[in-house]
Amino acid sequence: MRYQHLLRAGALIAALQPAALARAEVHFVVVGGLGGEPAYEQRFAAETRELEAAGRTLSGDPSRVRALSGGAATREAVQEAFGAVARAASSEDVLVSIFVGHGNVDGAVYKLNLPGPDPTCDELRQWLDRVPARRQLVVLATSASGGCVAPLQRTGRVVLSATRSGTERNVPVFSRYFVEALRDPTADRDHDESVTALEAFRYAEQKVQRFYADAKRLATEHATLSSDAAREFVVARRGAAARVASNVKPAPPALAARRAALETEVHALRERKAGMETEAYWTELERTLVELARVQDSIDVATGQP
Numbered sequence: 408m409r410y411q412h413l414l415r416a417g418a419l420i421a422a423l424q425p426a427a428l429a430r431a432e433v434h435f436v437v438v439g440g441l442g443g444e445p446a447y448e449q450r451f452a453a454e455t456r457e458l459e460a461a462g463r464t465l466s467g468d469p470s471r472v473r474a475l476s477g478g479a480a481t482r483e484a485v486q487e488a489f490g491a492v493a494r495a496a497s498s499e500d501v502l503v504s505i506f507v508g509h510g511n512v513d514g515a516v517y518k519l520n521l522p523g524p525d526p527t528c529d530e531l532r533q534w535l536d537r538v539p540a541r542r543q544l545v546v547l548a549t550s551a552s553g554g555c556v557a558p559l560q561r562t563g564r565v566v567l568s569a570t571r572s573g574t575e576r577n578v579p580v581f582s583r584y585f586v587e588a589l590r591d592p593t594a595d596r597d598h599d600e601s602v603t604a605l606e607a608f609r610y611a612e613q614k615v616q617r618f619y620a621d622a623k624r625l626a627t628e629h630a631t632l633s634s635d636a637a638r639e640f641v642v643a644r645r646g647a648a649a650r651v652a653s654n655v656k657p658a659p660p661a662l663a664a665r666r667a668a669l670e671t672e673v674h675a676l677r678e679r680k681a682g683m684e685t686e687a688y689w690t691e692l693e694r695t696l697v698e699l700a701r702v703q704d705s706i707d708v709a710t711g712q713p
Contacts, residue, residue, distance in 0.1 A: 432471060432500045433641075434492045434540065435462030438485055439476035440508025440520050440549065447509075447578065452476050454507045454586045461589045461643045462503070471495070482526045489534035499667045502540040503642065507582040510549035512573030517555040528555035535559065541671065544604050544640040548582035551575060553631060563674060565640065566633040567608050579628040580618050584611035589643035601644050604637035662706045669699040 439455030442448030459474035466472055473488040475481075492502060509520040518525035535543060543564040547555055554573025559566050569581035588594035588607035595602050596609075612630045619626040672695050680688050 431542070432468075432496070433462075433466045434496050434500060434502050434538075435459075435466055435472040435474075436485075436488050436492060436502070436504045437462060437472075437474040437476075438480050438488075438504075438506045438508070438519070438521075439474075440480060440506070440510075441477070441522060443509060443520075448477065450583070451508050454582055457586045457589065458505050458507075465503075465641065465644055478522050481522050482524045482530075485521065485526060486530075486534055489538060493537045493539065496538055496540045498539045498541050499663055500540040500542075501640065502535070502538050502543045503546075503640065504535065504544070505546040505548065506552075507548045509578065510547070510551045510555070511576065512551045512554045515554075515573075517551060517558075517573055519549065528558050531555065532559050535564070536561075541667075542639070544637070544642070546585065546604070548579065548585055550578050550628075552579075556631060556633060560633055562678060565604065565637045567604060567637065568631045569628055571629040571631045575628050577627040579615075579630075581611050581615050581628060581630050584614035584618075587611070587614070590645075592645075595645075601641045604640040604642050605632070605635060606638075607642055608632050608637060659706070659709050662702055662709065666699065666702050666706065669695055669702060673699070 435458075437455055437458040439451040442451050455474055455476040459472060462472040462474070463469050473491065475484050475488060489504075496502065506519060511518055511520065517528040519531065535545065541563045545559055545564065545566045547559075547566065547568045549569060551570060551573045552568040553570040553575060556566050556568045567585075569579035585607055588610040589602055591610070594606050594610040596606050608630065615628060615630060616626070673692070676683075676688065676692050676695065683691075
């Protein structure tokens with residue numbers, strides 16, 4: 408019986424979560440910080456442009472993509488970008504925030520290096536917390552970014568970092584390979600024409616390790632991932648998947664609200680798992696996922712999705 412629960416629940420989780428997330432509106436915020444010298448300025452600007460393009464394909468609506476780079480990426484401009492998302496997004500939506508560039512830890516405080524005053528990790532957290540989207544992905548692809556992981560973590564938010572601590576201060580190559588994953592077909596491990604945050608992270612992590620091994624250098628960066636729930640976030644689509652995403656109709660409000668409530672129940676169950684009897688956990692999870700499947704079927708019919 409227990410083995411059957413595991414198989415059925417596992418299959419439903421794998422099938423349902425990407426489908427549900429694919430139908431939520433995706434809001435993208437990309438920030439490219441100061442380079443400090445021409446080579447880094449060019450690199451960060453190029454990475455920001457590629458991430459912006461990926462966000463436009465993913466969201467299907469340019470108005471939901473906000474990209475700031477170089478001199479335009481001031482603290483005030485970044486704050487306003489998140490404020491605009493907070494006004495536009497709903498609790499059912501998804502927020503993807505990606506930061507590239509330099510970061511540093513001043514004492515115990517992480518700061519993102521931007522023109523003018525540098526925003527702190529606490530300020531980034533406040534801006535993110537004001538966005539009502541319950542599902543959030545944050546990619547901190549800067550030096551010393553590991554110093555900002557713990558403060559940003561909360562239920563429903565996955566944090567990827569180029570470094571494991573604030574003491575890894577060299578400019579990471581992680582961002583280069585994370586961006587590369589969005590266009591390299593080999594990053595799409597399950598060949599579904601979509602690259603999840605987990606797939607992009609694993610791709611970049613391996614590339615970083617190879618980079619230092621080939622250079623015969625001691626690695627000065629070690630990427631971290633706060634949760635394997637990163638598999639629930641799609642960061643790039645190509646081919647048929649991109650065409651389908653751009654034509655998705657919005658779900659009927661009542662069904663969308665029910666789906667969001669059930670997804671919240673799934674996340675809450677995961678949080679409570681350690682304190683529940685095993686049989687009770689799997690029975691409740693299976694019941695919730697079966698109902699979620701039925702609601703998603705109704706949404707698929709209503710929106711004309713296969």
